[in-house]
Amino acid sequence: MRTIGMLVAGLAAMLVISFISLTQGLADISLATVIQAITAPQDxxxxxxxxxxxxxxTVMGLLSGAALAVAGVLMQTVTRNPLASGTTLGVNAGAYLAVVSGMIFWPVMQGRYSLLFAVIGGALAALAVHGLAGGSKGTPLRIALSGMxxxxxxxxITSALVLLNEQTTQGIFLWGSGxxxxxxxxxxxxxxPWIVAGLVAALFFARQLDMLMLSEETARSLGQRVGLARAAAMAAAVLLACVTVSVVGPIGFIGLMAPHLVRxxxxxxxxxxxxxxxVWGAAILTGSDTLARLFVNSYGELPAGAITAMIGGPWxxxxxLRVSRRVEGGMTTSMAAGGRLRFGSYRLWVILFxxxxxxxxxxxxxxxxxxxxxxxxxxVFSGGGEDMYRQILMEFRLPRLLTAGxxxxxxxxxxxxxxxxxxxxLGDPQIVGVTSGAGAGALFLMILLPQLSISWVPAGAMIxxxxxxxxxxAASWRRGLNPTILTLVGIAVAAAGSALINLMIIHAKLAVAPALMWMAGSTYGRGWAEVLxxxxxxILLLPLAWWFGRRVDLLAFGDESAAGVGLNVRNTRLYTAVIAVLxxxxxxxxxxxxxxxxxxAPHAARLLTGTNHRQNMVLAALIGGVLLAGADLLGRIVIVPKELPAGIVTALLGAPYLLFLMWRSSRMPRRT
Structure with missing residues (x-):
């Protein structure tokens, strides 16, 4: 009866939302006109x-919502991870990159085989996340971090391709937001046809999917071919997710919200x-699109994907918080990078860097x-030099360099x-939501409060x-600021912040290139105002970060050990995070x-110096100054006369190391 009740309620919600969806848009159309157009169409x-x-x-919304929801069910079943979906496993991002690459390099093939491009990209991304997270032994946290x-x-990579091929990819920003x-x-x-086939296949193999939820030994004893069943279910999930990406772009969180709402x-x-x-996935996605169109007259066309991210973030x-009850503890060792180089002293590395x-x-x-x-x-720095060189250095290159450094x-x-x-x-300002929150605050002031001067932008970013x-x-406080909860909640906040940035960029009708450059991070046009x-x-915060060195070192021994030597763990973690956030x-x-x-930068410093926080901080600061200034330099010279944003360069340079780090940590023996 519970299943029937949910089905009836879902179908009723889907029907009502669909009719409301047909009335929304720039043209004011009544419900009676909608019914007449469907039942007795006229010219x-x-x-x-x-x-x-x-x-x-509306039909595309229903189909896409159903496909994404069922893909989420299948991924959660295969990985036995309640956080798995096309978004968290990187499938959407991989499919999006493949479609954009095909649009640029093989436009004829992409036009004919867009689904094939999307499936290849999504499957490779899912395999990468699965492998980096430790395969079948990956925890929900590891999978979420690997996926992010x-x-x-x-x-x-997608942003770089779009920026370098603006003419080919015009209009892709809205589609890329879903x-x-x-x-x-x-x-x-x-x-x-693909979506219906995937849904029918998932229903047909419902019993086998139930068995996958059991332990592997139990499933094998019941005659289940576990490896084949998992491969088939994941293939169906990737197909369903990639079909939607190839048509409507990457839309997130439906694969998380709908299955858990039913459960x-x-x-x-x-x-x-x-x-x-x-049914509920179709209703949620169509409802999100309808909600976006309620404001079309005031704010313009808003992407459904940004709305689902705003709704899905709190979800x-x-x-x-719900999952963390089952995965608390053990995170530190499972995510450890481990080890340090056997040569070179701290003083030597400081001098070299x-x-x-x-x-x-x-x-x-x-x-x-x-x-x-x-x-x-x-x-010039001695007080002489030619006027032209002095102007270029002092008004353009030096302030930009100092800002980047x-x-x-x-x-x-x-x-x-x-x-x-x-x-x-793997903690980082971007992963725990600080960077996207700061970006959203800065954009809010620039776009929604243009009457304020540019000097208010840093205040908006800090807020x-x-x-x-x-x-x-706040979400993690009652659990003692548990690291697992902090990281998982941070991922959700980062996703919601990125969606808010997308909405503001689309509302302001910014050009694709400036919007992507802002989102990726760029030092273009920075002057002495930013330096000041x-x-x-x-000057204020770095000494404070240094002063907390001994307390931060104690945190590495675990909460109980640190508390045993008199450290207030919660307050130390809070104060440290406030400095980091600022x-x-x-x-x-x-x-x-x-x-x-x-x-x-912190990983490289830890690899070179060990676990002493003060030494790590000094060396990480030097490495950070080298990395961002070097990325800005490379971005200016690799594709002259165009520029690549420094943030894209750092991502492309850092990707191989981070992928190696995740692979290495996934192979380390776990301690209990």
């Missing part, structure tokens, strides 16, 4: 609009779970559209503090970063959402 403009534009869009890192890497816009029935005609009612058998998830927070920092900064001043000899740079230092120290605070070597961190810590904004923050927020206000610096 009227409103009827043609409904049948050729709005009805395909793979998604960040793939998204950075848009159900349909101008005819072609998308529905293409997608519905809350007690339905766990796949014979009921699959159809109920499909993921709740789910993370100081010279490297000086070399990179000098090259950044010398290289550009107009090369400047080293002798002229010395002359000091922002790199801030992000590196922030990452070092956060990794210690959450006891997770946004602090708000994101406050949300993460970040310098006081570093550093990351001020950096984001100056250079945008630069990622990976807060991951790479």
């Amino acid at each position: 009227l403009p409103d009827h043609h609009l409904i049948r050729s534009v709005r009805l395909p869009r 890192i793979v998604t960040l890497v793939l998204s950075s 848009s159900l816009v349909q101008n005819d029935w072609k998308g529905v005609v293409f997608a519905w 809350l009612t007690g339905v766990t058998k796949h014979a009921g779970l699959v159809p109920l998830a499909a 993921l927070i709740w789910l993370a 100081s010279f490297l920092l000086l070399a990179v900064w000098t090259l950044s001043l010398m290289i550009g559209t107009l090369p400047i000899p080293f002798t002229e740079i010395l002359a 000091m922002s790199g230092v801030a992000l590196a120290v922030s990452g070092s503090l956060l990794q210690s605070a959450v006891r997770n070597p 946004g970063g602090l708000a994101a961190a406050a949300l993460v810590y 904004q970040i310098t006081p923050a570093l 550093l990351a927020s001020i950096a984001a206000s100056n250079v945008g959402a630069v990622g990976f610096i807060g991951l790479l």
Whole structure:
């Protein structure tokens, strides 16, 4: 009866939402006109609009929502991980990258075989996440982190391709945020056979899916071919997710919300779970698109994917709190990077990276559209030199270099503090939501309050970063700021912040290139105003980060051991995180959402010096200054006359190391 009740309620919600969806848009059309257009169509403009534009869009929403929900069910079953979905496993990002690559490099083939491109990209991304998370032994946290890192890497590559091929990829930003816009029935005609086949297959193998939820030994004893069943179920899930990406772009969180909404009612058998998830997924996605169109007259066309992310963020927070009850503890060792190099002292590495920092900064001043000899740079800084060189250096290159260098230092120290605070070597301002929160706060002031001067942007970024961190810590406070909960909630907040940034960019009708450059992180056009904004923050906060060194070192021994020697663990973790959030927020206000610096620099420092926080912080700061300034330099010279944002360069440079790190940590023996 419970299953039947959920099915009736879902079908009723889907029907009501569908009719409301058909009435929403720029043209004011009544419900009576919609019913007449469907049941007794006439040669009227409103009827043609409904049948050729709005009805395909609504049907595509129903199909896509059902496909994504069932894909989420299958992925959660195969991985036995309640956080698995096309979003968290990187399938959406992989499929999106493959479709964009095909659009640029093989447009004819992509036009004919768009689904094939999407499936290949999504499958490879899922395999990468599965392998990096430790295979079948991966915990929910490891899978979520692996999926987010793979998604960040793939998204950075996609952004670089879009920026380098603006003419070819015009109009892709809205689709890339997940848009159900349909101008005819072609998308529905293409997608519905694949989606229906996937849904039927999932229903047909419902009993085998139930057996996959048992232990592997029990399933084998009942005659189940576990490996084959998992492969088949995952293939169906990837196909369903990639079909939707190839038509409507990457839409997230439906695969998380719908299955868990059904499970809350007690339905766990796949014979009921699959159809109920499909119905409720269709209703949720179509409802999200309808909600977006309620504001079309005021804010323009908003993507359904951004709305689902805004709704799904709180849902993921709740789910993370629910899941964390079963996965608390053991996270630190399972995620440990482990080891350090056997050669070189701390003093030697500081000297080497100081010279490297000086070399990179000098090259950044010398290289550009107009090369400047080293002798002229010395002359300018000595008070002489030619006027032209002095103007280029002092008004353009030097402030840009200082902004990049000091922002790199801030992000590196922030990452070092956060990794210690959450006891997770994959902690980063971007992963725990600070960077996206700061970006959203800065954009809010620039776009929605344009009457304020540009000097208010850092304040907006700091408020946004602090708000994101406050949300993460408030959700985790009752659990003693448990590192597992902090990380999972941070992922949810980061996703919601990114969706909010997408909504503001689309509302402001920003061009694709500036929008992507802001989201990726760029130092283009930075001047002395940014230098003056970040310098006081570093002067104030870096000594505080240093002063917390001994307390941060104690956190590495675990909460009970640290408390046993008199450390107030909760307050130490809170104060450390506040400093980290402030550093990351001020950096984001100056250079945008630069990622990976807060991951790479602390890891490299720890690999070279060991676990002493103060030594790590100094070396990480030097490495961060080298990385972001070097990334800015590479972005200026690799594709002259165009520029790649520094954030994309850091992602492309950091991806191989991070993937190696995840692979290495997945092979380390776990301690209990």
